[in-house]
Amino acid sequence: MSETVRRVAGWGVAALALLVIVVGLLPGEADADPDQREQYLSERIACPWCDGQSLAESDSQVARDLVVIMREKIDAGWTDGEIYDFFASSYGEQVVLEPPLTGWGVALWAVPAAALLTGGWVIWKRQSR
Amino acid sequence: MIATIGLLSILLAVAASGVLIVRAWVESRAPEPKASAIRLPVAMLLLGSLLAFAALELGILTDDFTLEYVADNSSTTTPLIFKLAGAWAALEGSIVLWGAVLAALVYFVARRVTDGDRLGLTALSIIGVVSLFWFGLMATVANPFAVCTELAGRACAESSWLPFVSSVAPADGVGANPLLQNHILMAVHPPMLYVGYVGFTAPFAFAIAALIRGEQGSVWLERTRRWSVISWAFLGFGILLGAWWSYEVLGWGGYWAWDPVENAALLPWLAATAFIHSAVVQRRRGMLQAWNLILIIATFSLTILGTFLTRSGTIISVHSFTQSGVGPILLGFLMVVVIGSLLLFAWRSHLVSSAPRLDSLASREGLFLLNNLILTVFALAVLLGTLYPIVLEAMGRARVSVGTPYYNRVTIPIAFVLLLAMGVGAVTPYRFARRDVVWPRIAAPLVIGLVAGAVTVALGVSSVPVVVVIILGTFVVATIGKEMLRQSGKLDGSRVGAVGRVLRRDPGYWGGQMAHVGVALLAVGIAASSGLAVREQVRIPAGEAAAVDSYCISYEAPTSRVEPNRSVTGAILTLRSADCSSELATLEPVFNRYTRPPAVATPAVRTGITEDVFVALATVPGDDVVLDVMIFPLMWVLWAGGLIAVGGGMWAVYARKRTRERVTAYV
Numbered sequence: 001m002s003e004t005v006r007r008v009a010g011w012g013v014a015a016l017a018l019l020v021i022v023v024g025l026l027p028g029e030a031d032a033d034p035d036q037r038e039q040y041l042s043e044r045i046a047c048p049w050c051d052g053q054s055l056a057e058s059d060s061q062v063a064r065d066l067v068v069i070m071r072e073k074i075d076a077g078w079t080d081g082e083i084y085d086f087f088a089s090s091y092g093e094q095v096v097l098e099p100p101l102t103g104w105g106v107a108l109w110a111v112p113a114a115a116l117l118t119g120g121w122v123i124w125k126r127q128s129r
Numbered sequence: 130m131i132a133t134i135g136l137l138s139i140l141l142a143v144a145a146s147g148v149l150i151v152r153a154w155v156e157s158r159a160p161e162p163k164a165s166a167i168r169l170p171v172a173m174l175l176l177g178s179l180l181a182f183a184a185l186e187l188g189i190l191t192d193d194f195t196l197e198y199v200a201d202n203s204s205t206t207t208p209l210i211f212k213l214a215g216a217w218a219a220l221e222g223s224i225v226l227w228g229a230v231l232a233a234l235v236y237f238v239a240r241r242v243t244d245g246d247r248l249g250l251t252a253l254s255i256i257g258v259v260s261l262f263w264f265g266l267m268a269t270v271a272n273p274f275a276v277c278t279e280l281a282g283r284a285c286a287e288s289s290w291l292p293f294v295s296s297v298a299p300a301d302g303v304g305a306n307p308l309l310q311n312h313i314l315m316a317v318h319p320p321m322l323y324v325g326y327v328g329f330t331a332p333f334a335f336a337i338a339a340l341i342r343g344e345q346g347s348v349w350l351e352r353t354r355r356w357s358v359i360s361w362a363f364l365g366f367g368i369l370l371g372a373w374w375s376y377e378v379l380g381w382g383g384y385w386a387w388d389p390v391e392n393a394a395l396l397p398w399l400a401a402t403a404f405i406h407s408a409v410v411q412r413r414r415g416m417l418q419a420w421n422l423i424l425i426i427a428t429f430s431l432t433i434l435g436t437f438l439t440r441s442g443t444i445i446s447v448h449s450f451t452q453s454g455v456g457p458i459l460l461g462f463l464m465v466v467v468i469g470s471l472l473l474f475a476w477r478s479h480l481v482s483s484a485p486r487l488d489s490l491a492s493r494e495g496l497f498l499l500n501n502l503i504l505t506v507f508a509l510a511v512l513l514g515t516l517y518p519i520v521l522e523a524m525g526r527a528r529v530s531v532g533t534p535y536y537n538r539v540t541i542p543i544a545f546v547l548l549l550a551m552g553v554g555a556v557t558p559y560r561f562a563r564r565d566v567v568w569p570r571i572a573a574p575l576v577i578g579l580v581a582g583a584v585t586v587a588l589g590v591s592s593v594p595v596v597v598v599i600i601l602g603t604f605v606v607a608t609i610g611k612e613m614l615r616q617s618g619k620l621d622g623s624r625v626g627a628v629g630r631v632l633r634r635d636p637g638y639w640g641g642q643m644a645h646v647g648v649a650l651l652a653v654g655i656a657a658s659s660g661l662a663v664r665e666q667v668r669i670p671a672g673e674a675a676a677v678d679s680y681c682i683s684y685e686a687p688t689s690r691v692e693p694n695r696s697v698t699g700a701i702l703t704l705r706s707a708d709c710s711s712e713l714a715t716l717e718p719v720f721n722r723y724t725r726p727p728a729v730a731t732p733a734v735r736t737g738i739t740e741d742v743f744v745a746l747a748t749v750p751g752d753d754v755v756l757d758v759m760i761f762p763l764m765w766v767l768w769a770g771g772l773i774a775v776g777g778g779m780w781a782v783y784a785r786k787r788t789r790e791r792v793t794a795y796v
């Protein structure tokens with residue numbers, strides 16, 4: 001097999017594979033599916049009395065009851081933010097596992113991002129070519 | 130008697146540490162340093178630490194409940210293996226094991242110190258300081274040999290530091306922590322972690338010694354390379370065993386929760402991973418001298434931080450077993466280490482750093498730098514996520530949580546970049562990599578990765594992160610495999626023999642590549658098992674069956690039995706294929722109740738080539754049973770990947786010891 005044929009075959013296979021991947025992963029119906037929202041949110045809300053485990057992780061009765069309550073809110077059309085607020089006001093802020101992007105919470109994202117940019121800049125500057 | 134021997138052994142180790150600090154320091158500054166000067170304190174340190182450990186084990190094995198530690202952590206009915214492991218099941222005992230490992234490290238380091246070795250003697254003096262701290266802790270606030278002077282039921286209410294006061298003993302001890310006597314892995318997981326944690330003391334001490342002495346060059350790195358890699362491998366192995374235990378023993382169906390104590394073990398591992406990579410750049414190219422000092426100081430400090438987080442009771446977690454007075458002392462030691470090291474660094478680093486510049490970012494060292502940047506940012510994010518709730522609470526604000534969602538967001542893109550760099554880095558030359566050199570080496574593996582991704586999508590997987598990780602993971606394995614074929618193809622003889630010779634020819638490089646293959650598999654296993662997991666809860670009446678995912682589970686009968694140390698309540702289940710015809714396995718998830726709470730729900734797991742079926746009890750089995758059933762695809766790939774990564778590290782050390790010559794893949 002000549003070099004050219006191999007090269008063309010390689011690009012062909014790569015293009016085909018990429019096509020399959022892109023078509024296959026094109027977003028289907030949005031995640032408005034209540035089951036998916038229940039799973040998503042129960043991974044992000046902690047069971048208040050389970051040493052920091054999420055509702056999805058905990059196998060306690062409390063966690064199960066809270067998932068039922070959460071599901072009622074989902075079915076009643078509450079947004080994610082409203083559900084977070086409900087749980088935070090009922091059981092304390094620590095039950096929301098997704099740190100809020102306000103106040104000091106910004107530092108959780110800003111500091112690593114700043115480190116990445118600074119480090120990248122330092123490395124870039126050290127090149128001699 | 131045991132208490133007296135134990136305490137005297139600890140005091141011997143304290144004295145030996147003190148003598149070691151002084152003698153090693155004085156000798157390192159003598160006109161003609163003699164290695165023989167430190168032999169006695171090293172031998173006494175080893176003797177004291179081993180005697181203390183032996184005394185503790187003896188106390189546990191002979192059920193000597195006059196010892197508070199034994200009464201609180203063991204009982205006559207505790208099985209032998211968990212009695213032995215009981216020596217490191219709680220704070221005081223775990224420090225004894227810690228001390229023994231540290232003393233062994235001192236012994237091995239001292240064996241290689243010869244006459245005139247000023248750097249080695251200075252380093253031993255530094256290790257002596259660390260040793261003095263730990264044995265001092267044992268001799269004071271965390272004395273494992275405190276004797277019980279007043280009882281409260283089975284537990285010990287009051288105890289005395291003095292070993293010869295009149296003591297009382299409960300008829301039987303409280304027994305081991307249920308979480309720790311549930312699985313054999315719990316006996317092995319802590320010692321592996323400790324070897325990892327303690328091992329970093331050696332490179333740290335040599336780095337500090339090099340700073341103090343103002344020694345240029347990579348001698349400290351070369352001499353401690355073995356310790357860095359061994360510690361890295363053991364720490365990784367310890368983390369892996371902990372994850373495995375969590376999966377096999379705790380019924381919540383996971384292996385990693387970004388729990389602060391898990392993070393505490395991951396942080397030094399991340400810093401050490403960065404260190405191992407940047408150390409290669411210094412040894413090969415003379416760059417990054419100052420940065421390597423910072424990284425090893427960070428790694429060592431993070432091991433102390435980890436111990437503090439685990440043992441101070443600052444955080445609530447399944448891991449924080451003790452609340453005791455050691456918290457402030459550990460915090461103080463951490464401050465001394467961090468501030469002292471950084472001051473020393475600020476004062477002396479101009480003596481040791483001379484940085485040849487990077488020729489080009491497009492080079493092996495450029496990718497090493499990328500690796501360092503990403504790993505540092507990763508560690509920083511994990512550190513912030515771990516400390517944020519603690520700091521906020523200390524400031525008197527409302528308690529908040531930083532949970533899995535935050536870590537997932539940070540980890541997933543980082544994993545992508547690291548995997549890509551791993552694949553490309555394996556075949557990129559030093560100094561400057563020309564496109565026409567690198568491209569032919571990665572083109573075919575890229576195509577193979579894309580095909581693997583396409584097959585995954587065709588099989589119905591729609592999770593973007595999972596598909597990307599499979600593409601990149603396959604790319605890494607294919608690149609390294611292709612490189613192996615290229616190198617071994619040039620050699621005569623059978624292909625298998627040639628592969629063996631290539632692996633031995635450059636163990637540093639190939640040990641690293643083995644670790645990369647392991648990490649790539651680990652990433653695939655993590656992505657598939659978490660991204661494609663199925664979780665369901667089913668209620669099944671006795672004698673009936675229920676369909677779960679592509680399986681049929683029938684509840685045969687409840688079961689219960691009483692063992693010496695626990696009572697077991699469970700359900701006998703039969704796992705069958707979807708149409709309930711062919712039988713796949715019998716599963717028995719149980720609740721274990723020990724002499725002390727909590728009860729532990731132990732799942733039953735059936736491991737298959739494509740996926741694991743994980744079943745845990747949600748209710749006590751009776752006329753019916755409620756089961757948490759989870760399907761985790763490619764779970765075994767995760768464990769296998771972890772083991773291969775650890776094996777790669779060990780290969781780099783072990784094989785290098787035998788073949789000292791240095792051959793490198795690309796020059």
